Amino acid sequence: MGIVVVKPGPLTLVEDLGRPGWASLGLSPSGALDRQSLRLANLLVGNPAGAAGLEILLGGLRLRIVKASTVAVTGAEGIVTLDGPEIPLNQAVRAAPGAVLDFGAPLFGLRYYLAVQGGIDAPQLLGSRSTDMLSGEGPAPLTSGEHLGTGRELVRNGSDPLPAVRRAPDPGQVIVMRVDPGPRVDWFDDDSWRRLVSQEWTLSPDSNRIGARLLGRPLKQVRLEELPSEGMVLGALQVPPSGLPTVFLADHPVTGGYPVIAVVRRTDLDLLGQARPGQRIRFLG
Amino acid sequence: MPSRDRSGRVLLPCGDSAFLVELPGLSAVIAYYRGLTGVSGDRPLPAGIVDVVPAARTVLVTFDRDMIRPSEVRDWLEAAEPAAVVAGTGREVTLEVSYGGPDLAETAQFLGMSTADLVELHTSSEWTAAFSGFAPGFAYLVTTHERLRVPRRNTPRTAVPAGSVGLAGEFSGVYPRSSPGGWQLIGTTTAALWDASKAEPALIRPGDRVRFVEA
Numbered sequence: 001m002g003i004v005v006v007k008p009g010p011l012t013l014v015e016d017l018g019r020p021g022w023a024s025l026g027l028s029p030s031g032a033l034d035r036q037s038l039r040l041a042n043l044l045v046g047n048p049a050g051a052a053g054l055e056i057l058l059g060g061l062r063l064r065i066v067k068a069s070t071v072a073v074t075g076a077e078g079i080v081t082l083d084g085p086e087i088p089l090n091q092a093v094r095a096a097p098g099a100v101l102d103f104g105a106p107l108f109g110l111r112y113y114l115a116v117q118g119g120i121d122a123p124q125l126l127g128s129r130s131t132d133m134l135s136g137e138g139p140a141p142l143t144s145g146e147h148l149g150t151g152r153e154l155v156r157n158g159s160d161p162l163p164a165v166r167r168a169p170d171p172g173q174v175i176v177m178r179v180d181p182g183p184r185v186d187w188f189d190d191d192s193w194r195r196l197v198s199q200e201w202t203l204s205p206d207s208n209r210i211g212a213r214l215l216g217r218p219l220k221q222v223r224l225e226e227l228p229s230e231g232m233v234l235g236a237l238q239v240p241p242s243g244l245p246t247v248f249l250a251d252h253p254v255t256g257g258y259p260v261i262a263v264v265r266r267t268d269l270d271l272l273g274q275a276r277p278g279q280r281i282r283f284l285g
Numbered sequence: 286m287p288s289r290d291r292s293g294r295v296l297l298p299c300g301d302s303a304f305l306v307e308l309p310g311l312s313a314v315i316a317y318y319r320g321l322t323g324v325s326g327d328r329p330l331p332a333g334i335v336d337v338v339p340a341a342r343t344v345l346v347t348f349d350r351d352m353i354r355p356s357e358v359r360d361w362l363e364a365a366e367p368a369a370v371v372a373g374t375g376r377e378v379t380l381e382v383s384y385g386g387p388d389l390a391e392t393a394q395f396l397g398m399s400t401a402d403l404v405e406l407h408t409s410s411e412w413t414a415a416f417s418g419f420a421p422g423f424a425y426l427v428t429t430h431e432r433l434r435v436p437r438r439n440t441p442r443t444a445v446p447a448g449s450v451g452l453a454g455e456f457s458g459v460y461p462r463s464s465p466g467g468w469q470l471i472g473t474t475t476a477a478l479w480d481a482s483k484a485e486p487a488l489i490r491p492g493d494r495v496r497f498v499e500a
Contacts, residue, residue, distance in 0.1 A: 023336040023347075025487040026417040125481045135421050137481060183297035183305040229418065231338035231345025233303045255340050255418040263300025 002150035009060025019128035030132040033273025037075035041115035044072035051119030052129040059103040076109030109168025109274035118151030177268040179285035184259030205277035211246040218243025235264035316367035381500040386470035422461035422479030441467030
């Protein structure tokens with residue numbers, strides 16, 4: 001076994017790039033919320049981009065490396081130490097046997113990604129090792145004393161170019177995300193789209209891997225009949241009667257009964273996975 | 286903008302990598318879904334199609350823009366011919382049920398029939414899985430008549446055991462795992478509706494025909 005979990009932090013999960021394609025059976029795509037950061041971490045240590053790593057919410061994680069390995073930390077930015085000294089982020093680092101890796105609270109962003117050479121080993125469901133917090137499928141959140149296996153993934157052939165490092169969003173800055181019209185845009189008054197793309201929204205603390213809840217001036221639904229449940233896409237802005245949208249993230253329910261006014265571009269959702277409660281958000285559409 | 290094709294289907298935009306097809310009703314959804322995915326659900330989808338998700342009035346189709354153009358997806362959706370459910374076609378799943386759920390007597394009374402008649406009607410009806418949702422492997426089953434239509438319970442149970450067979454609205458269904466639920470419970474099955482260790486974890490997939498038999 002390659003790694004011992006000394007302290008799991010508030011929520012540390014095994015995630016890869018998920019299991020898209022099973023929504024018709026009721027299963028969410030799941031996978032890392034900030035996909036680009038997981039890809040980068042994997043490529044830095046020589047793994048295939050889609051190997052399983054750890055998604056570490058808000059730090060607080062302490063790991064002991066049992067077997068010498070190469071690791072990389074990406075995503076959120078904070079103090080991460082290896083046997084005391086701080087290690088550089090977004091860079092491959094060699095960890096000796098017995099070394100202790102400690103994740104401080106992030107100052108920018110919300111979720112660190114840790115890749116370990118060979119990938120984190122865990123049972124697969126439909127080709128993925130990702131934890132799905134909605135259905136409870138996939139590995140359970142990490143607990144103290146747990147042992148994690150590593151080393152089953154084939155090392156990539158080295159020809160993939162490394163993606164550019166994207167800095168974690170500054171909590172004081174506005175995050176901008178592009179949106180396209182959703183299937184029920186005509187269920188809202190004419191002013192709602194303008195309000196959606198012109199106002200600054202705030203990320204509610206009541207957000208998780210299932211959805212990012214937004215606070216702001218409510219949108220107004222004008223068609224008031226009940227919507228029979230329909231398929232929901234990743235990034236859907238679903239608007240309940242409160243008029244305050246929820247953006248569906250990786251563990252979203254596959255169907256929903258509230259109208260979708262807009263859909264966030266998939267490539268922009270990575271940023272939302274790093275947005276902190278209270279962070280300001282703007283939609284471009 | 287939405288556009289309606291000759292057969293009454295409406296294609297709604299859904300971001301840059303999906304379309305939502307709106308249909309006149311549930312049987313049209315099932316027929317259209319079977320038209321897209323094959324009568325047994327095994328027709329290969331065009332490369333780049335990620336998900337085809339039937340629901341009560343719609344079919345959602347998501348795709349990977351790096352592999353297929355939106356216009357090609359649109360052409361595929363518009364060209365698909367519905368394949369209505371015909372007895373004896375497609376996959377059939379048989380579930381053994383021990384009738385005797387906590388709501389069996391009350392449900393029979395609500396429907397104005399004996400419990401024996403309810404069991405007879407439930408087992409003699411041919412059910413079709415219209416769509417999944419609620420939990421992985423939970424399929425909403427419909428049949429050709431409405432004689433088993435019942436309301437949900439006023440107060441949902443906080444824990445319904447896995448394998449519970451229920452009725453609610455026009456649907457019958459089996460709970461794949463223990464979960465909260467408001468359906469009227471008429472029996473239980475020992476069949477595994479969801480087995481994560483299998484390559485095909487769901488026992489019942491949309492479009493499948495389902496028969497209940499007394500255990």
